[in-house]
Amino acid sequence: MRKKLLVGILAVCMTATLLSGCKGKETKTEDASVSATQQEQTEAEKVEDTAEPITLTVFSNLPDRKNGQGLVEQKIIDDYMSENPNVTIEVEALDEEAYKTKFKAYAMNGMPDVVSIWGQPSFLDEVLEAGILEPLNEADYADYGFVSGSLEGFKKDGKLYGLPRNTDVMGFYYNQKMFEDNGWEVPKNYDELLVLGKKIKEAGIVPVAMDGGDGWPLAIYLTDLLVRVDGNIKDIVSNAIATGDFTDPSIVEATKLLAKTAQSGLFQVGYDSQDYGTAMNLFTNGQAAMFYMGSWEASMALNEDISEEVRNNIRAFTMPPITDGKGAQTDIAAWNGGGYAVAAQSEQKEEAIKFLNYMYQPDKLSKYGWENGVGMSAQDQSAYMTGNETNLQNQFTDILNNATSVSGTPINDCGPSVFKTAMESEIQSVCNGTKSVDDFLSVIGETCK
Amino acid sequence: MKKLYSNKLVILSLVLPGILVFIFAILAPICLSVYYGCMDYSGMGKATFNGIDNYKMLLRDAAFGRALLNSLLLAVGFVFIQHPIALIVAAVLDKLQGKAEGFFRCVYFIPNVISVAVIAYLWKFIYNPDFGLINNILKSLGYQEKINWFSPNIAIWSVLIVLIWHGFGWGMLIYYTGIKNIDPVLYEASAIDGANQATTFLKITLPLMKPVIQINVTMAIIAALKQMETVYLLTNGGPGNSTQFAANYLYQQAFKAFRYGYGNAIGIVFIIICLVVTVGLNTIFVEKKEA
Numbered sequence: 001m002r003k004k005l006l007v008g009i010l011a012v013c014m015t016a017t018l019l020s021g022c023k024g025k026e027t028k029t030e031d032a033s034v035s036a037t038q039q040e041q042t043e044a045e046k047v048e049d050t051a052e053p054i055t056l057t058v059f060s061n062l063p064d065r066k067n068g069q070g071l072v073e074q075k076i077i078d079d080y081m082s083e084n085p086n087v088t089i090e091v092e093a094l095d096e097e098a099y100k101t102k103f104k105a106y107a108m109n110g111m112p113d114v115v116s117i118w119g120q121p122s123f124l125d126e127v128l129e130a131g132i133l134e135p136l137n138e139a140d141y142a143d144y145g146f147v148s149g150s151l152e153g154f155k156k157d158g159k160l161y162g163l164p165r166n167t168d169v170m171g172f173y174y175n176q177k178m179f180e181d182n183g184w185e186v187p188k189n190y191d192e193l194l195v196l197g198k199k200i201k202e203a204g205i206v207p208v209a210m211d212g213g214d215g216w217p218l219a220i221y222l223t224d225l226l227v228r229v230d231g232n233i234k235d236i237v238s239n240a241i242a243t244g245d246f247t248d249p250s251i252v253e254a255t256k257l258l259a260k261t262a263q264s265g266l267f268q269v270g271y272d273s274q275d276y277g278t279a280m281n282l283f284t285n286g287q288a289a290m291f292y293m294g295s296w297e298a299s300m301a302l303n304e305d306i307s308e309e310v311r312n313n314i315r316a317f318t319m320p321p322i323t324d325g326k327g328a329q330t331d332i333a334a335w336n337g338g339g340y341a342v343a344a345q346s347e348q349k350e351e352a353i354k355f356l357n358y359m360y361q362p363d364k365l366s367k368y369g370w371e372n373g374v375g376m377s378a379q380d381q382s383a384y385m386t387g388n389e390t391n392l393q394n395q396f397t398d399i400l401n402n403a404t405s406v407s408g409t410p411i412n413d414c415g416p417s418v419f420k421t422a423m424e425s426e427i428q429s430v431c432n433g434t435k436s437v438d439d440f441l442s443v444i445g446e447t448c449k
Numbered sequence: 450m451k452k453l454y455s456n457k458l459v460i461l462s463l464v465l466p467g468i469l470v471f472i473f474a475i476l477a478p479i480c481l482s483v484y485y486g487c488m489d490y491s492g493m494g495k496a497t498f499n500g501i502d503n504y505k506m507l508l509r510d511a512a513f514g515r516a517l518l519n520s521l522l523l524a525v526g527f528v529f530i531q532h533p534i535a536l537i538v539a540a541v542l543d544k545l546q547g548k549a550e551g552f553f554r555c556v557y558f559i560p561n562v563i564s565v566a567v568i569a570y571l572w573k574f575i576y577n578p579d580f581g582l583i584n585n586i587l588k589s590l591g592y593q594e595k596i597n598w599f600s601p602n603i604a605i606w607s608v609l610i611v612l613i614w615h616g617f618g619w620g621m622l623i624y625y626t627g628i629k630n631i632d633p634v635l636y637e638a639s640a641i642d643g644a645n646q647a648t649t650f651l652k653i654t655l656p657l658m659k660p661v662i663q664i665n666v667t668m669a670i671i672a673a674l675k676q677m678e679t680v681y682l683l684t685n686g687g688p689g690n691s692t693q694f695a696a697n698y699l700y701q702q703a704f705k706a707f708r709y710g711y712g713n714a715i716g717i718v719f720i721i722i723c724l725v726v727t728v729g730l731n732t733i734f735v736e737k738k739e740a
Contacts, residue, residue: 278577432601
């Protein structure tokens with residue numbers, strides 16, 4: 001009985017298979033009868049369909065894919081995939097510190113095809129020494145409108161290994177309405193800033209929200225002060241790092257001024273243990289009058305999570321000049337930091353470079369970045385000025401256009417990563433007074449030797 | 450059955466998985482660490498042999514010294530603050546009986562169930578000088594000054610409080626289980642003899658809990674030496690290196706400072722310290738047992 005049942009089931013299955021085969025033949029016959037015109041139309045689609053599917057992996061340091069720079073990156077990726085249906089782009093995004101750790105793990109065991117990088121010695125020196133990145137042909141980018149000098153940080157021995165994404169300018173964001181309501185004025189020199197800080201503190205408000213827990217904003221503050229003290233700092237910093245001797249009078253003076261500033265109470269209580277988000281929240285919640293951060297946060301003016309009263313009144317100014325200093329307020333702390341590169345061992349190298357070049361087409365990163373208010377691109381953006389820019393965007397554009405000099409890479413990123421790590425940790429100690437200026441400079445000098 | 454166990458192939462097949470796990474998961478990584486600990490290596494590219502230079506540098510490294518000191522402080526905190534309280538709480542819970550016993554057992558164990566990341570951020574907010582819970586309570590009591598709970602002088606104590614609070618539940622649960630295993634007849638006998646609660650605790654509970662205390666103390670000291678996640682998320686060793694711990698420092702050097710060789714040297718010294726401490730503790734406890 002069971003045997004008969006099995007034979008029956010098998011017979012039904014066989015008949016069904018045969019019938020489906022006949023149906024397939026019928027469809028093919030129908031296909032053969034379509035008109036020549038339709039055939040031509042579908043020809044192009046067929047080419048695309050038959051193009052070999054490619055999967056590109058992108059490793060990014062922009063985990064927020066719905067706001068700011070991460071949104072811009074995602075938009076470009078989506079555009080590329082819709083224009084190249086055979087290409088699938090898989091994104092892995094981590095925040096900066098986790099990104100750098102995993103980058104190293106990938107370096108040992110195969111990198112993703114396109115990666116975020118930083119055109120600064122503290123990151124790039126070791127990476128290039130290990131031969132992880134694919135050299136690019138600089139001549140290909142002649143028409144991409146890169147700002148003069150912006151590619152320099154991404155080069156080694158004359159070869160280009162990556163492309164910069166932004167031009168970053170450091171400054172003080174301030175709440176204009178809060179300033180006006182309290183009769184405070186934007187300081188014209190550094191002494192005025194310290195006096196203003198005291199007034200703001202007396203009013204029960206935090207003068208400047210500082211992300212001191214991370215160390216690098218303090219190091220950029222030091223760079224900014226060094227620019228005010230000496231004007232052009234590139235030679236001083238490169239000499240100090242080459243020799244491990246940080247006793248140059250300008251560096252000593254700038255460090256003393258930083259320590260004095262921190263100990264005068266310009267920053268919030270506990271600034272040296274508070275992170276980026278906490279510092280930014282103090283400012284965006286109206287608990288702090290100013291926030292020391294880069295132009296990449298100019299998108300605060302468009303961020304609807306921030307109350308309208310605050311976001312519509314955010315303005316910026318650069319570090320005020322100091323008495324007897326050689327640097328003016330127009331000598332700014334600015335650099336081209338983050339960018340992208342292609343992994344040397346990528347199996348899809350050709351497609352990866354094609355995608356990289358696509359990202360940097362002037363109507364992509366630059367345009368989208370400008371439209372989303374994420375700061376200034378490393379490429380010429382003048383074509384995308386619509387007249388509807390936020391006040392912050394206009395202010396940063398003016399600051400950059402009127403700059404008499406730019407600092408280049410901040411001091412903490414000028415040396416090897418061991419120097420960067422030590423500096424970003426020890427700078428907290430010199431600011432909170434647990435380490436003297438001389439000891440601090442000696443400790444960071446040791447890491448360069 | 451006896452014949453089966455005397456077959457060497459059977460013995461080998463039973464022991465082999467354990468040996469393989471030990472070789473590949475413990476021994477091989479340690480050997481690799483010893484190898485890389487003698488290298489000048491960024492973790493990428495070529496490594497160059499530099500002998501014991503990494504270890505020489507480690508001896509002069511003030512931050513590593515501070516990290517070890519902090520680990521020692523934490524171990525002392527665990528042994529002399531966390532564990533005595535955990536033992537007393539376990540004894541009190543045992544006496545509570547009924548629903549209250551189950552309720553409080555759960556309440557004290559809750560911090561252990563919450564993820565380390567949540568714990569770290571929770572305490573970051575509690576300690577925040579501007580909007581933190583502690584400063585706001587103090588403000589409502591009339592104290593207007595903003596206290597910086599992570600100032601260099603007191604940051605380590607603030608961190609220790611979090612770590613002691615977080616690990617409290619485990620210690621308590623192990624003590625509680627130990628107390629539950631004590632024969633109730635002994636308590637009945639002591640009650641008949643007229644012993645009060647304190648005498649019962651000191652003369653019966655404590656002596657019978659010695660093996661549990663030994664295990665708990667050993668585990669607490671090893672946990673103090675291995676401390677990483679909470680500190681990494683709470684202060685990342687800062688401000689400066691005031692709350693630095695050995696494991697966190699190892700991570701910073703190996704993965705942030707691109708000193709993979711140096712990080713491995715720290716790892717090796719770290720393993721030696723852990724071994725010495727464990728062997729030392731075992732020796733002390735064994736000697737006491739014999740005495």
